[in-house]
Amino acid sequence: xxxxxxxSEEPLSLWKVTLWIVLYAAVCGVLLAAFTLxxxxxxxxxxxxxxxxxxRFFKKYERWSIRxxxxxxxxxxxxxxxxxxxxxxxxxxxxxxxxx
Numbered sequence: 001x002x003x004x005x006x007x008s009e010e011p012l013s014l015w016k017v018t019l020w021i022v023l024y025a026a027v028c029g030v031l032l033a034a035f036t037l038x039x040x041x042x043x044x045x046x047x048x049x050x051x052x053x054x055x056r057f058f059k060k061y062e063r064w065s066i067r068x069x070x071x072x073x074x075x076x077x078x079x080x081x082x083x084x085x086x087x088x089x090x091x092x093x094x095x096x097x098x099x100x
Contacts, residue, residue, distance in 0.1 A: 017061070021070050024057045029077025037085060 031050035035043045057070055 017066060020057070020060070021066065021073055024053055025070055025073030026077050028053050028074045030081050032074070032078045033081035033085065036082065 028050045031046045031053070035047045035050070038046065054070075054074075058067060061067065061070075
């Protein structure tokens, strides 16, 4: 399914595009956050999977505004996942009594 122009018979549904942007961005953001948190070779597989999803999204939607929205949402998902993981690690270490 390709991105349709404004003059085509079937315009893009705003809700459908928004849903796909959020879903793809959440998956890529979590995969990239896992890339930064994992220290094994698996991190490279996760980055390749994130790249695969990004390429699929860019093939599906060719408009610049949709692509920029995807990149911004991916960065937001990445930072929010990393911050939540940092809070979780801090809280588990605090409860275990090992926090400095």
